[in-house]
Amino acid sequence: MNFGVSTSMDVAAISIPSLHFSIKSSAAISLQAPRSRNACSVSLFSGFRRFGLRIISVKAEQASSRVTDDDFIIEDVPHLTDFLPHLPSYPNPLKNSQAYAIVKETFVKPEDVVAQKIVVTKDSTRGIHFRRAGPREKVYFKPDEVRACVVTCGGLCPGINTVVREIVCGLNFMYGVNDILGIEGGYRGFYSKNTLTLTPKVVNNIHKHGGTFLRTSRGGHDTNKIVDNIQDRGINQVYIIGGDGTQRGAALIYQEIAKRGLQVSVAGIPKTIDNDIAVIDKSFGFDTAVEEAQRAINAAHVEVGSVDNGVGIVKLMGRYSGFIATIATLASRDVDCCLIPESPFYLEGTGGLFEFIEQRLKENGHIVIVLAEGAGQDFIARDMHAAEEKDASGNRLLLDVGPWLSQKIKDHFTKVQKMAVNMKYIDPTYMIRAIPSNASDNVYCTLLAQSAVHGAMAGYTGFTVGPVNSRHAYIPIARVTETQNTVELTGRMWARLLASTNQPSFVTNSEELKEKAADINNVDISAQI
Numbered sequence: 001m002n003f004g005v006s007t008s009m010d011v012a013a014i015s016i017p018s019l020h021f022s023i024k025s026s027a028a029i030s031l032q033a034p035r036s037r038n039a040c041s042v043s044l045f046s047g048f049r050r051f052g053l054r055i056i057s058v059k060a061e062q063a064s065s066r067v068t069d070d071d072f073i074i075e076d077v078p079h080l081t082d083f084l085p086h087l088p089s090y091p092n093p094l095k096n097s098q099a100y101a102i103v104k105e106t107f108v109k110p111e112d113v114v115a116q117k118i119v120v121t122k123d124s125t126r127g128i129h130f131r132r133a134g135p136r137e138k139v140y141f142k143p144d145e146v147r148a149c150v151v152t153c154g155g156l157c158p159g160i161n162t163v164v165r166e167i168v169c170g171l172n173f174m175y176g177v178n179d180i181l182g183i184e185g186g187y188r189g190f191y192s193k194n195t196l197t198l199t200p201k202v203v204n205n206i207h208k209h210g211g212t213f214l215r216t217s218r219g220g221h222d223t224n225k226i227v228d229n230i231q232d233r234g235i236n237q238v239y240i241i242g243g244d245g246t247q248r249g250a251a252l253i254y255q256e257i258a259k260r261g262l263q264v265s266v267a268g269i270p271k272t273i274d275n276d277i278a279v280i281d282k283s284f285g286f287d288t289a290v291e292e293a294q295r296a297i298n299a300a301h302v303e304v305g306s307v308d309n310g311v312g313i314v315k316l317m318g319r320y321s322g323f324i325a326t327i328a329t330l331a332s333r334d335v336d337c338c339l340i341p342e343s344p345f346y347l348e349g350t351g352g353l354f355e356f357i358e359q360r361l362k363e364n365g366h367i368v369i370v371l372a373e374g375a376g377q378d379f380i381a382r383d384m385h386a387a388e389e390k391d392a393s394g395n396r397l398l399l400d401v402g403p404w405l406s407q408k409i410k411d412h413f414t415k416v417q418k419m420a421v422n423m424k425y426i427d428p429t430y431m432i433r434a435i436p437s438n439a440s441d442n443v444y445c446t447l448l449a450q451s452a453v454h455g456a457m458a459g460y461t462g463f464t465v466g467p468v469n470s471r472h473a474y475i476p477i478a479r480v481t482e483t484q485n486t487v488e489l490t491g492r493m494w495a496r497l498l499a500s501t502n503q504p505s506f507v508t509n510s511e512e513l514k515e516k517a518a519d520i521n522n523v524d525i526s527a528q529i
């Protein structure tokens, strides 16, 4: 797409085919995209950089319609100057930091973006890009004016304490910020608990412990009470660590703050053991959890390998997404069958689980089944006539598939097959998420935390930070909350698993399930490696 840029500053018109601009203020140009065939979300950076203008991207009404030729879409994040246009900026103190003294490019260029699509062909459209994370030349907070707070919400996962620690140390060591509060016990802590004072000394060793030093909770998100508290306490940077639910809550907090016109940056750091957060490569702590799951799978394999007709079942976390079970199975190679929420399965008849277990017991004398806790929920609910219940955040409370499946298998083989089986059931669910993060997750958590700090100090807000194709980016919160990341049954990763376990596909053996799988996975599979 080509566009002309007017050189005289007083001319407010910059014409782009089918798009018209008006310069609203010296700080930003807003695109008033008319209802046009080619309207799309556009951000223009380099053309205006030298004018000191900041371009905000807008979502045209028909964001789905793409500019056909050089389809270079930038999904930008909000900035404090979007609603506080006269906010002063200051030189980034990193400029004087000895650590960064010889860094070739200390600051991220304003036009640096990260591509969401990296598997391309010569004629590919360029697709969606996100603003690259990292330190900027200008900051919008004076270090001694910053009063930051950190809050952790939802379930545990390895590495939460590392993120908390590195937010505190990053603010203090890189930006000279000394006023940092801990919000205790999740969102409700804003209005129901006293704050903790966080210093590098206080958080020095917390990364060596699992859980969250700040404690957490589900439920209790009251946007107005939270923002009232932020305002009353004079907090001007909010770091929110949590999963998809938490990030939805963060979006509401950001919107209320913008509505009130408060100079407060809201930075979301995505967290979940389930890796169900969209757009980012994977959530922190996931690798640590998969590594810990190997110990449970290995124990099951040792147990069942030491007895006749040993049936080992290991239940792992994964409420709606079966990534932990899938990747732990691929990593282990001791697993004969992996069941996940995304893949329907059935027990009886040709191609069913019972037939497969019988075949493996005959072949090897034992079998190991890895089970995501969210697998088979509809099956169990029908079988037990159980009504659906929810937790304090509105998440589905799961029926316990582990004991249910163990009993089903025991009943089938003893009563129907007249064959005694040695059932060994292991449930390490909370064990794999309550441990401290491993070395690689610790480094990942450090980059996440520092990216969040750089973003907030540079005045960005209403963003979630995370790696997109291994490069940290600032992602609009709505982007990571609008869909949930799930294992694609039509992707190559799941095919790799089926090829490694040789388990029944369950789907290809049954027309009815094939439609169901198609529905589940009516998404672009190119994203799957």
Ligand SMILES: Nc1ncnc2c1ncn2[C@@H]1O[C@H](COP(=O)(O)OP(=O)(O)O)[C@@H](O)[C@H]1O
Pocket: 153, 154, 155, 186, 187, 188, 217, 218, 219, 220, 221, 242, 243, 244, 245, 246, 247, 248, 249, 250, 252, 271, 272, 392, 393, 394, 395
């Ligand atoms: N749609 C939502 N809007 C506002 N707050 C939400 C929303 N969903 C969840 N929350 C809040 O976010 C916090 C954590 O949500 P939860 O789903 O339990 O865990 P996670 O965010 O880790 O997946 C809870 O305090 C919950 O009240």
Ligand SMILES: O=P(O)(O)OC[C@H]1O[C@](O)(COP(=O)(O)O)[C@@H](O)[C@@H]1O
Pocket: 153, 154, 155, 156, 157, 218, 243, 244, 271, 272, 273, 274, 317, 318, 319, 373, 391, 398, 433
């Ligand atoms: O912590 P609780 O309330 O027992 O919930 C357990 C659930 O939390 C999870 O660990 C995910 O929690 P988050 O989405 O909050 O990270 C699921 O895997 C599991 O089903």
Ligand SMILES: [Mg+2]
Pocket: 154, 243, 244, 245, 272
């Ligand atoms: Mg969640």
